[in-house]
Amino acid sequence: MSNLQELYAARRMSAADAAAQVRDGDTIVVPTGVGEPPALLEALSARRHELNDVAVSQILPLRKFAYFDPATRANVRHDAYFFGGANRAGGQAGWVDFVPAYFSELPMLIERGLSPADVVMSMASPMDEHGYFALSLAPDYTMAAVRKARVVLLEVNPEVPFAYGDCHVHISQVAGLVESDAPLFEVGMPEIGEVQRAIGGFVADLIEDGSTLQIGYGGIPDAVVSQLQHKKDLGIHTEMIGDGILSLIEAGAVNNSRKGFMRGKTIATFALGSRRLYRHLHRNPALEMHPVELVNDPYVAARNDKLCAINATLQIDLIGQCGSESLGPSPYSGTGGQVDFIRAANRSKDGKGFIVLPSTAKNGSVSRIAPMLTPGTHVTTSKNDVNYVVTEYGVAQLRGKTAKQRAEALIAIAHPDFRAELRAAAQAIRLL
Incomplete structure (x- = not known):
């Protein structure tokens, strides 16, 4: 038996034994989305009553494990980097x-x-012949945590791809290995309605051949993707890679040939999609997974000319402030990478940052374009950063515009039923 195999055997254990290494007062860092290890988190949940003041920090949990329990919050609690369906x-x-x-x-x-x-x-992923595992589904902030942590626990699954990039952990860094063969969590393509398709069309028309894309998950981003199949020489530098981007690669629209940073490579920091997507990551020399401090760094991403960043918001006011993470004071998602990439697009030569949103909410009863943000709303992207705003009624380009010009442009792409009301409100606050 080789030394690496001996190390592996010595560190292989049950999920319960691995979770037993957690101490009172510890903070456990868990990767984004599909990178979360279900066997380990189930074992943590099972012993939560015997722990005190333990926190789990994560972006976008996908499963609601038993530790998501207000009755045992003093034992094990969840501290969100970002909210999703589970938290x-x-x-x-x-x-x-x-x-x-x-x-x-x-x-x-x-x-x-x-x-x-x-x-x-x-x-x-399973260990390679050199003793390395790949945290390919989400190196994000996890690689930084690996360097800092007292204990690193890995759930090794043969379904996890061994991707290239800065996403590898050596057996010598690992305190416990738990083997699993459960299917990876899969996320299907969202439904695309008429509103999403209209918004996607406006955005797609503004994306030129040779552009590099940052695009996320959701109906509007996938509506954009579905209308880019005919484009040429697109590149990918994005925090999330999903099946929509995979479809562009398979269609030949993406070849990364005109990127300014890591030309020839698709770059991402986490994956969220189907088994087909995860297989695409496996030992693919044209794709690399890197930590988020590289991928989302506005200076790094801006080294790609024609960087197009597409991000959604929940509400925008008439001078361009975006509330993308809360409904009033009530949290809904999180800051995430929206500002990172909007600023990157603004720095990029011929870059374009898009904020996209349907014009209304609550079955058409509320305008998402508002005179002022709802009191308590968490401002995500500032008025100084917002460039293009797109609804199903058109595009408002805000950078370089006066406050009054911004208000006029945003009212023009609001739902027609609310334009008169918005104009009267803008006059009342002396924007018009």
């Missing part, structure tokens, strides 16, 4: 707390000790 209700009820931070800066907060990282729990 949103807890955040809105107040028993799940959150960390306001740009996605790109989470590794820095961990490295400086501003955001604790005592234990890492992550999905990982």
Whole structure:
């Protein structure tokens, strides 16, 4: 038996034994989305009653594990970097707390000790012949946590791809290995309605051949993607790679040939999609997974000319402030990487940052373009950063415009039923 195999055998254990390494007061860092290790988190949940003051920090949990329990919050609690379906209700009820931070800066907060990282729990690929595992589904902030943590626990699954990039952990860094063969979590393509398709069409028309894309998950981003199949020489530099981007690669629209940074490579920091997507990551020399401090760094991303960043918001006011992460004071998602990439697009030569949103909410009864943001709304992207705003009624380009010009442009793309009301409100606050 080789030394690496001996190390592997010595560190292989049950999920319960791995979770037993968690101490009172520890903060456990878990990767984004599909990178979360179900066997380890189920074992943590099972022993939560015997622990005290343990926190789990994560972006976008996908499964509601038993530790998501207000009754045992004093034992094991969830501190969100970002809200999703599994933790949103807890955040809105107040028993799940959150960390306001740009996605790109989470590794820095961990490295400086501003955001604790005592234990890492992550999905990982099988070990290669050199003793390395790939945290290919989400190296994000997890690689920084691996360097800082007292204990690194990996759930090794043969379905996890061994991707290239800065996403590898050596057996010598690992305190416990748990083997699993459960299918990876899959996320299907969202439904695309008429409104999403109209918004996607406006955005797609403004994306030129040779552009580099940052695009996320959702009906509007996928509506954009579906209308880019005929484009040429597109590149990808994005925080999330999903099936929509995979479809562009398979169609030949993406070849990364005109990128300014890591030409020839698709770059991402986490994957969220189907098994077909995860297989695409496996030992693919044209794709690399990197930590978020590289991928989302506005200076780095801006080295790609014609960077097009496409991000959604929940509400925007008439001078361009975007509330993308809360409904009034009630948390809904999180800061994420929206500002990172909007600023990157603004720095990029011929770059374009798009903020996209349907014109209305609540079955057409509320305008998402508002005179002022709802009181308590968390401002995500500032008025100084917003460039293009797109609804199903058109495009408003805001950068360089006066406050009055911005108000006129945004009212013009609001739902027609609300334009007169918005104009009267703008006059009342002396914007018009």
